[in-house]
Amino acid sequence: MTVPDIDAATRFFQDAFGAVTLYDVLPEDGPDMEGDGPEAELGLTAGTRIVHMRLLRLGNGPCLELFRMEGGEQAGPARLQDEGLTHLGLYVDDMEAACAAFSAAGGELLKGPHPLANNEDQEGNAGIYGRAPWGTLIELLSYPGGISHPQGAPAIRWTPHP
Structure with missing residues (x-):
């Protein structure tokens, strides 16, 4: 799920559903995922960068991966x-x-x-x-x-x- 602010989204899922953070797949202070590789592998439009990724678990159920992107095209929800x-x-x-x-x-x-x-x-x-x-x-x-x-x-x- 792509969100504008991973920390705010994490707080929402924690407060609303008791989600727990498992780990940051791509730390916010790490290198962005960008370029021809991610664009081809993930179907991103040119110039899109993944700047942060986090994995949450919702109770005894599914995991939810949060993404924050910059650049490239983006539509509303x-x-x-x-x-x-x-x-x-x-x-x-x-x-x-x-x-x-x-x-x-x-x-x-x-x-x-x-x-x-x-x-x-x-x-x-x-x-x-x-x-x-x-x-x-x-x-x-x-x-x-x-x-x-x-x-x-x-x-x-x-x-x-x-």
Whole structure:
């Protein structure tokens, strides 16, 4: 995830989700990753430099790699209707507490929480979208009521609880 300020983004993920910093992949005071190699390997536009990279872990779940770039072309944060990866969805055990932590950390919640749809519309299930301080769309969702998986589904949706 590319952010304008890695330290500020780290504080947001720590405060909102209890993230821990594992290490800086590319320290801020180290040499930038730039030139023909990174441009070809990573699909960067000409002149783009990676100036800082950090790896976080979110609870007992995924790792999140943060990037800060300078130079080159850069677009604003994706909207849900844009093509490609548009948001990060995170399961939360306690929707009310997660919303409070998200807001206290500087995020802006959109309307909700709202019921989940179709197979996910069970008692107690809910979701809400919000924007991180730099604009990335993040979905908080909880489905303690379970998911009604179609008969014969090849796998079930991940859940933190059996």
